[in-house]
Amino acid sequence: MTAAVIARPAHRITPRLGLQNTATLTWRSLIQIKHNPMELLDLSIQPLMFVLLFTFVFGGAVAHSTSDYLRFALPGIIVQNALFATMTTGVGLNSDLTKGVFDRLRSLPIARSAPLAGRIVADTVKQVWAIALLLGAGMVLGFRVETNVLAALAAVGLLVVFTLAVSWISVLVGMLVSEPEKVQVFGFVVIFPLTFVSNAFVPIGTMPGWLQAWVKINPVSLLANAERGLLTGGAVAAPLLESLAWALGIAAVFAPLAVRAFKRRV
């Protein structure tokens, strides 16, 4: 046996150690992608496919021009994709729970919050990657940021804040269901209709009145409007504040529930 360095875990968890543990577990979540091509597909191909499909299939019909449609719909597509992507947090946590990885981690002398925090940080990195990818693809197809760099960064920041809030729902679902696939089913059943019954892809003018009433307060619409304002100009303040209010409300309700479920399950 070589004269190797022997692990001497600290006697106490300090905030610095907690951050180190979180960074290590973030690294772990990110290198998983290398061995799981499906995840890379989810992260990259699927958003690109949506941009292409929506632009060339719906674009002409909805806006009579693919470039006009892209200007309207790209922010909406980014919002939809970001909301779907929040489910990866719950899927990942649930698969760690059901496959026993969580028990291994919990038997180690590390910060209790690190497995959850590491997962969330990694998923945020993935979110930013997907947003950048969608913006880049949109630009290749003719989308332009008509505001400025700061506003564009704010657009990304707003999405990150909003998806972090929604992640708590994902964590809660991930803690409650018995297998990872059920988190995806939840995402499909709840987020799919939520994003479609909004102004993310089409203007609301042709929808029946009762539906419009909902669409106007749907957080997806508000978020899409805020993103439009930040990326292509127009009203920003109102939809931005309303989106943030939704984010705050969602986090206030679901973060405590998710943390409670997390503590109960682990």
Added chain:
Amino acid sequence: MTYAIRAEGLVKRYGDTTALDGVDLDVRTGTVLGLLGPNGAGKTTAVRILATLLQPDAGHATVGGFDVVRQAHEVRRLIGLTGQFASVDENLTGTENLVLIGRLLGLPRAAAKARARELLAQFHLSDAADRAAKTFSGGMRRRLDLAASLVGRPRVLCLDEPTTGLDPRSRSELWDVVRSLVADGVTVLLTTQYLDEADQLADDIVVVDHGRIIATGTPGELKAKAGAQTLAVRPVDPEHLATVVTLVESVTGGTPAIENLTVTVPVTDPAVMPTVVRGLDDLGVLIGELSLRGASLDEVFMTLTGHSTEDDKALEAVA
């Protein structure tokens, strides 16, 4: 004498089910305690409590002198955990899994990599070092699981059914690893439903059934407790089986059974052996195999619980 693990009156309930109903355990430092019992006996619950993953409803336990509830962090610094519920990440390679644990235990990056290489070599996994764990065979997976629990050189190792579902060769390889760890002074708590595994590895055995301890002792003591020895006779010519049965029955007074062309019968008096040999000789029966052995742990279990471990498995399969 020092104890690496002490547990007193552990109780754990899940709703109406009582998984543990007052279990005491003492594991001497540097020895292997085999926690033996059928599925659902409460073995895993006991390990989860000792590994700080679960809090007992009553009773208390210490590992290395630290309380598993109040000083959980200190306990985690000492233990390694491996088994059916604590697993590696199948989307990481062998190396990445071990580096992950090393980094979490505070090793610098280079040291974590060196430790990973060392363990992969020790467990004959060097060739698979850069493959995702999901591509590993069952035996390789278990070896990686065990390696992962050894990254921090734990003084106390909890192995929860480490060989369940493994082929005989992988099993005996794993046994060798456990033996070499014990030779280095590691204390091991091993749960198993395989009686021969406890017999092979454990210094002391605690037999649990339905959350209660039903027997404790060394493998030898437990076998003695069950009392009976088994006489086995295999005639060279299978035609003679009936003759052997008649003779053995009249000499021992027991009810013989035939298994693999061998007649077996429980005996209490070792003196029957020469009588049987003379009788067979008189009848002209050539003996292929003749033995008098202590009862197997399976037979011990049968005596202690009134049902065999196999019965339990069959019941679970039905349910």
